[in-house]
Amino acid sequence: MAVRTVVEAIHDALMDEMRRDERVFVLGEDVGLRGGVFRATDGLQKEFGELRVLDTPLAEGCIAGVAIGAALNGMRPVAEFQFADFIHPAIEQIIDEAARIRYRSNNGFSCPVVFRAPYGGGVQGGMYHSQSVEAMFAQWPGLKVVTPSFPYDYKGLLKAAIRDADPVVFLEHKKTYALPGLRQEIPDGDYIVPIGKAKTVREGTTLSVFAYGMMLHQSLEAANLLANEGLNVEVVDLRTLRPLDKEAVINSVKKTGRALIVHEANLFGGFGGEIAAILAEEAFEYLDAPIRRCTGPDIPAMPFAQPMEDFFMPNPHKIAEAMRKLAAY
Amino acid sequence: MAVRTVVEAIHDALMDEMRRDERVFVLGEDVGLRGGVFRATDGLQKEFGELRVLDTPLAEGCIAGVAIGAALNGMRPVAEFQFADFIHPAIEQIIDEAARIRYRSNNGFSCPVVFRAPYGGGVQGGMYHSQSVEAMFAQWPGLKVVTPSFPYDYKGLLKAAIRDADPVVFLEHKKTYALPGLRQEIPDGDYIVPIGKAKTVREGTTLSVFAYGMMLHQSLEAANLLANEGLNVEVVDLRTLRPLDKEAVINSVKKTGRALIVHEANLFGGFGGEIAAILAEEAFEYLDAPIRRCTGPDIPAMPFAQPMEDFFMPNPHKIAEAMRKLAAY
Amino acid sequence: MRSTNEPSVKTKDGFAKAKHEELGLSQEELLKMHYDLVLSRMLDERIWMLNRQGKTAFVISCAGQEASQVAFARAIKSGFDIVFPYYRNMALVLAMGMTPREVMLHQLSKADDPCSGGRQMPSHYGYPKLNIISVSSPVATQLTQAAGAAYASKLKKDGKVTLTSVGDGGTSKGDFHEALNFASVHALPVVFLVENNGYAISVPISKQMHIKDISSRAASYGMPGVTVDGNDLLEVYRVAVEAVERARNGGGPTLVEAKTYRYRPHSSSDDDRAYRTREEVEEWKHKDPIEQFERYLEEHNFMDKESEKQVRLKIRQVIDDAQEYAEKAAYPSPESALKYVYAEEEVR
Amino acid sequence: MRSTNEPSVKTKDGFAKAKHEELGLSQEELLKMHYDLVLSRMLDERIWMLNRQGKTAFVISCAGQEASQVAFARAIKSGFDIVFPYYRNMALVLAMGMTPREVMLHQLSKADDPCSGGRQMPSHYGYPKLNIISVSSPVATQLTQAAGAAYASKLKKDGKVTLTSVGDGGTSKGDFHEALNFASVHALPVVFLVENNGYAISVPISKQMHIKDISSRAASYGMPGVTVDGNDLLEVYRVAVEAVERARNGGGPTLVEAKTYRYRPHSSSDDDRAYRTREEVEEWKHKDPIEQFERYLEEHNFMDKESEKQVRLKIRQVIDDAQEYAEKAAYPSPESALKYVYAEEEVR
Numbered sequence A, B: 001m002a003v004r005t006v007v008e009a010i011h012d013a014l015m016d017e018m019r020r021d022e023r024v025f026v027l028g029e030d031v032g033l034r035g036g037v038f039r040a041t042d043g044l045q046k047e048f049g050e051l052r053v054l055d056t057p058l059a060e061g062c063i064a065g066v067a068i069g070a071a072l073n074g075m076r077p078v079a080e081f082q083f084a085d086f087i088h089p090a091i092e093q094i095i096d097e098a099a100r101i102r103y104r105s106n107n108g109f110s111c112p113v114v115f116r117a118p119y120g121g122g123v124q125g126g127m128y129h130s131q132s133v134e135a136m137f138a139q140w141p142g143l144k145v146v147t148p149s150f151p152y153d154y155k156g157l158l159k160a161a162i163r164d165a166d167p168v169v170f171l172e173h174k175k176t177y178a179l180p181g182l183r184q185e186i187p188d189g190d191y192i193v194p195i196g197k198a199k200t201v202r203e204g205t206t207l208s209v210f211a212y213g214m215m216l217h218q219s220l221e222a223a224n225l226l227a228n229e230g231l232n233v234e235v236v237d238l239r240t241l242r243p244l245d246k247e248a249v250i251n252s253v254k255k256t257g258r259a260l261i262v263h264e265a266n267l268f269g270g271f272g273g274e275i276a277a278i279l280a281e282e283a284f285e286y287l288d289a290p291i292r293r294c295t296g297p298d299i300p301a302m303p304f305a306q307p308m309e310d311f312f313m314p315n316p317h318k319i320a321e322a323m324r325k326l327a328a329y
Numbered sequence C, D: 001m002r003s004t005n006e007p008s009v010k011t012k013d014g015f016a017k018a019k020h021e022e023l024g025l026s027q028e029e030l031l032k033m034h035y036d037l038v039l040s041r042m043l044d045e046r047i048w049m050l051n052r053q054g055k056t057a058f059v060i061s062c063a064g065q066e067a068s069q070v071a072f073a074r075a076i077k078s079g080f081d082i083v084f085p086y087y088r089n090m091a092l093v094l095a096m097g098m099t100p101r102e103v104m105l106h107q108l109s110k111a112d113d114p115c116s117g118g119r120q121m122p123s124h125y126g127y128p129k130l131n132i133i134s135v136s137s138p139v140a141t142q143l144t145q146a147a148g149a150a151y152a153s154k155l156k157k158d159g160k161v162t163l164t165s166v167g168d169g170g171t172s173k174g175d176f177h178e179a180l181n182f183a184s185v186h187a188l189p190v191v192f193l194v195e196n197n198g199y200a201i202s203v204p205i206s207k208q209m210h211i212k213d214i215s216s217r218a219a220s221y222g223m224p225g226v227t228v229d230g231n232d233l234l235e236v237y238r239v240a241v242e243a244v245e246r247a248r249n250g251g252g253p254t255l256v257e258a259k260t261y262r263y264r265p266h267s268s269s270d271d272d273r274a275y276r277t278r279e280e281v282e283e284w285k286h287k288d289p290i291e292q293f294e295r296y297l298e299e300h301n302f303m304d305k306e307s308e309k310q311v312r313l314k315i316r317q318v319i320d321d322a323q324e325y326a327e328k329a330a331y332p333s334p335e336s337a338l339k340y341v342y343a344e345e346e347v348r
């Protein structure tokens, strides 16, 4: 066992998998000498060399295309996008190519690539270093989309993603990377956390909260605030957005009758809509109250100035307020 | 008045607007001599010349970037993407640039560009000429997303989009382009259909259907099938997805108590989720039944072979079946 | 960039060596290449006929562009090397070893289509057995992937060369720049073949770029670039062998531009009369790659009019068989559309 | 690509004409350029100080790269022409006319920040009054936009030239290829300035490309390309004037590569010791653009140590004032984050 932050857990998973499997290599901007701008690949080049820890030119479409081509020739690439904000030039490669190669070739080819990207804000990253992009990827069949919240899950899910036979978009909330409060005891050895399984991280009866990434932690904090008020909130860590663990989501609402979805991305068209739609169809009879969403505001991106950034970010107080309202319904 | 197909209505709107306003010009692949692969720009180059009807190199990122830059220098560009499937290389320009220029400059600059793209299948276009991309764009504040269904609306909404002060993604269902059954008498002169207003195209009491594009027509047909069975279905043509006409959606369900959302795009993460979420939150007390979605299956794209394409496409019979089930709930 | 119109080399005793000898091509190889050229041309014609008969919804054709594809198929180690083709490469995949029956199964979208099981449009080839990577429709996406496959070869030291092909239009897309740049930075074993047929659908070269030869772009990446007459099979072969050897020997990537022409409209959905004159098309037909090659074979007594006729008779039978076989074959079932979204054991 | 190290031209009577005379630069202009260089450098230093004091969260610096920016600001018609800068262009926007107070308001994310009202990270300039287009973070997106603005000028015949600037790293992205290609096909009035400081964050040129001079890429598009010593202000000015005149006179686009160096880490979040030696940094400081220019001004008796000191004293006061003014200014209100998603009259 060792105490690890989120980014350390990611680092460990990469290190382990590269030692375990020669086919695994990482590529991206500044992942080599620099060890990644968030240090996720720190020291990897030293151990595995320049070829397996590749500093690429500044071209995200190229990073994705090269990873896909290498996977088609038997490798297990892990592509890092420096910020999720800059994954957009790679979208054609990720959704038209990676996500469809198995399908379009009638199972003749497969594309085992992991696309890693730090997302989310609250770090004074401004409009272009704070984006949440999960909804853009979760909508495409052929892709898997993973959004862990705890160091233990980051390590286990990243290992699972690297070993997965299909392309995985692995989203890492950058504000959680080094949060001291998030340090966790995790096994040194090899373990896997399966893709596609949610986890109830707080049992409750009053209402169910569905969240992931930084917002999962904010929701837990909010739930603790409400404990003192006698409200007993259940919190479900989705962990994987596609394939979503529908059973876990539905079963929680069957128990509590109330659902609050929390995400940092803006409301309209965000991933929360899908959860609400599933519940409104498949748990309708169990719903005792409207399905609520607590999210970022519908503005183009997170502003830089602190007052506006704070205004954007859902926080334990805003979430607790939404919980109270929902519980009182 | 003149009888017009969808593509003719689009053509008329472009012609009118280019005559009305010198700042309007169109650019894209094969829009010039060829008049567009779907003939939407037929004859425009003849009247307005090569500069205002510009055949671009094969580079969608460039098409979008050039349109944005021209708009920043006072023009009103209408960029055509030959197929919505090929708009992906332009996503960075559309969502990071066009959608944010006004916001990031604190209203110092604006970006009045129309991004036209033919979407949707059922035309034996196969995996890469059939995509529905509305959910990918509707989630971004700063953009407007328009999806008309009738020739009259195509003309009026395209004119509104060209005159809009902000970027508009204008999606045209290619299967409806020349459908003889869709011909419509429309005024020759100038008229506008406002962005952001839905339209109830069939009054009913049993249940509400929300759709757009080809699926709107399929839903109407399904509603007519059910009329004989004594079911009285209301059909709402959303017309604009962002900003969505929430009032129209909610009011319809307040009346009928039942909601069916129909779109061709695959289910999970599709635009239908947002409509369901809005209803589950804001019309909860009026819902007498689960919210249902009738959509394409969750596979990476529409296959080419006719049996598989038919399997993919929602059609009046599948939709009617979904209506019966919902009405019977 | 260097010109490729070198004269046949002289032997010591002064007699000019025939080009095919100089290139080390045997009679058998020459006749095989001829067969593949004609097979591709005749299969293409048959497919257009089926389209007119309403038996296939979509056709995209390589008629006129066969020579460079057949030459490259011979220059690589077919089945060992890796190939990322594009949709206009029927001659390439035939010459590499896909059978007319298989091409027909793909063209008619039958369940046994080895490329996609009927899921993709016709001409979206892919053939795992021969390392022919599945073709998609978005133009130029294969270029960075080819660089990636070659990078994997460098990592694995597997000795493979990757070949990828793209049209002139595709070279305007950022992918071209990013792929060639990456390939050159790492001296990767990859060859980029540009089939310059003068048009991106209706858009002529003059509206696509402001340069004479696309191969001159190689200089931007510090790699060799060659322009070759794409209708001269032996010249393309000469260039192809050089490029493939360079790649295999660690010399890095090469950009090859084959100047050629497509006889047909862009696809069965296109009408090329809107953007090019019949005279232009006719002119190019006088430079037909098959005729040129047959002249050469005749001059060197490998073939005559009679044997050429025999080849065509034989090919017609092969094509009749392929058509009959494919027409009889079953369509994929509707529900089969749900298969292979993810690895089977993981389908949810 | 042509070299730019031409000797000063001789006048008829044989005496060498001073370079600034040859370039038609008056004493006043020379001193203004000197002022802008020093202002930018000193303002940069002040901003780093504020960062260390915890008064500003993020710094990105142009120290070492001022010369080419100040030269180009003078070569264009500031306020008439259109400029798409990138984040490392503080010297450019100052020389064009943004005031130190305005730069500080932007740096401190105050409500009156004229670039973004505090919405964007520092160094994301934008200034409608001077046609300085709002900078975003995604690298190289400005390049096709600049081509588009120049295309609009061609349509409107407004006589404007568009200038855009990008780093060496940005030239690896497809946008670079697509923008230069489009600009050349249409002979647009646009100048592409590449500030080659040898690194994309930690990635050295050798891992980014396999060529010596980025300007050589101009040949891929059939446009002129020039490499110039980016730390030699007058040389850059010579090249800039040529490129801008060519654009204005219908001669089409030019690619200018200014070879230079950034003294600071990539940003306040970077640690450059991981990827470059202190010796390398020191070496470049011996080629400092400001010192070089001051030597020139001294040789031609425009300045001496004393007047240089005076300039710095004056600038320090200007910067003190700017800092005080900006620190006193109000932050944007939280709710103001909701404004300007769409044109006001259309906000829903």
Ligand SMILES: Cc1ncc(C[n+]2csc(CCOP(=O)(O)OP(=O)(O)O)c2C)c(N)n1
Binding pocket: B029, B058, B060, B082, B086, C088, C137, C138, C139, C166, C167, C168, C169, C170, C171, C195, C197, C199, C200, C201, C266
């Ligand atoms: C990214 C993308 N944009 C547009 C298209 C539509 N399209 C298909 S082929 C084509 C022209 C390609 O021309 P070229 O690359 O020269 O190849 P050719 O067909 O001439 O062999 C276009 C525009 C596409 N398939 N992909």
Ligand SMILES: Cc1ncc(C[n+]2csc(CCOP(=O)(O)OP(=O)(O)O)c2C)c(N)n1
Binding pocket: A029, A058, A060, A082, A086, D088, D137, D138, D139, D166, D167, D168, D169, D170, D171, D195, D197, D199, D200, D201, D266
């Ligand atoms: C599309 C994109 N990818 C990655 C980044 C992260 N990033 C910001 S600056 C930079 C390096 C840019 O280097 P260069 O273009 O040489 O400019 P310089 O900073 O050296 O002036 C990177 C990788 C980004 N902003 N945008």
Ligand SMILES: [Mg+2]
Binding pocket: C167, C168, C169, C195, C196, C197, C198, C199, C200, C201
């Ligand atoms: Mg072509």
Ligand SMILES: [Mg+2]
Binding pocket: D167, D168, D169, D195, D196, D197, D198, D199, D200, D201
């Ligand atoms: Mg740089």
